[in-house]
Amino acid sequence: MDKKNSERFLSAFIKIEAKLKEIVGNDVHKAFYQLVDRAAVKNPGIEKYRGLLKEYAELRNAIVHKRIEDEAIAEPHIKVVEDLEFICEMLTKPLTLENEFLQKVIKCSSYDKLSMATRKMFKNNFSKIPVYDSRKFAGLLTTDSIARWMAYNLESGVEFTEDVDVGTILEFSENKQSYTFISKTATVFETIDVFEQWYKKGLRLNAIIITESGDRNEPPLGILSLFDLPKLYERISK
Template structure:
């Protein structure tokens, strides 16, 4: 027998409430609205759906508390049910970076000639490329730092040397660290949150480098930039 919309809605709601209690731990006895607020502080996925979860809590109350002869007087629309089920799925089994956002990373060494690094960037249409000496992360070579290096040489009357080392160019980074690292099993919500946190601080984030455990000296498994944000948002949108 096919479930009623109200039954499907309540089933998804209960799963979400259970997830909220799991996240907040010792505060699991709080009312649903409070659970949402407390969980949102700890979990970026909850924060994304905070407002809509509170709205659906009102519908839940109408379904549970307003009944005639044990029948719900509020039967949610199928689109509402499907939306809540989607949110339930996003919260209980959130998509991770390793599922869709890993790829071979083009990199260079600090001892490489800048001409070689530039050729790699042009060939792959990159505006940035990570620099590694063995397993050690040295920095992020960007088109901005290359431009500043060229400008400095021209202003100083120095011939731009194509055989200069990448290490020399790294010294021209306006901000030494415009990147961060994240573990491959992090959720898409966590990756989005990283970009949003940097934005709120007024800082420019050039790259989020994905590694096994989020350690800077682990091999890169993927790189996210601002250009990947639409894809990240799309992955967690219905």
């Protein structure tokens, strides 16, 4: 026999509440609304659904406390049930980067000639590639840094040469670091939050480089840019 909508709703709600208590730790005896607020500080996924969870808490109270002969006086709409079940799935089994965002990373060395590096960028339609020397991260080669190098040469009256190495171009990188690193086990929520936090600070984030544990000197397992944000958002939207 199929479960009633109210039963499915309450089942998902209970799982979400358990997840909230797991996140907040010592504050497990707080009211649901307080659990949501506390957990949202620690978990970007909870923050995304904070408003909806509080709305659904009101519906949960109506289902639990307003009953006739132990039957709910109203059944939630199937869309509401499915939405809450989706949120439950996203919070209890969050997607991580290793699920589908790992890929072969095209990279170069600071000793490589710029001509070779730009051919890689052109062939793969990249505006940036990471630079590694002896398996250690050396910087991020971007079309912006190449443009600044070209502008400097034009201003100085120096002829361009294909023999220039990537290391020279890195000297023309932006003054502020425009990249960061993240573990392959990071959730999609956490990754989106990184982009949003940089934006809120007025900082430009050219790339998030994925590694085994988020260490900059580990081999790159993937690279994300602002162009990947729509795909990230799609994975947490119903």
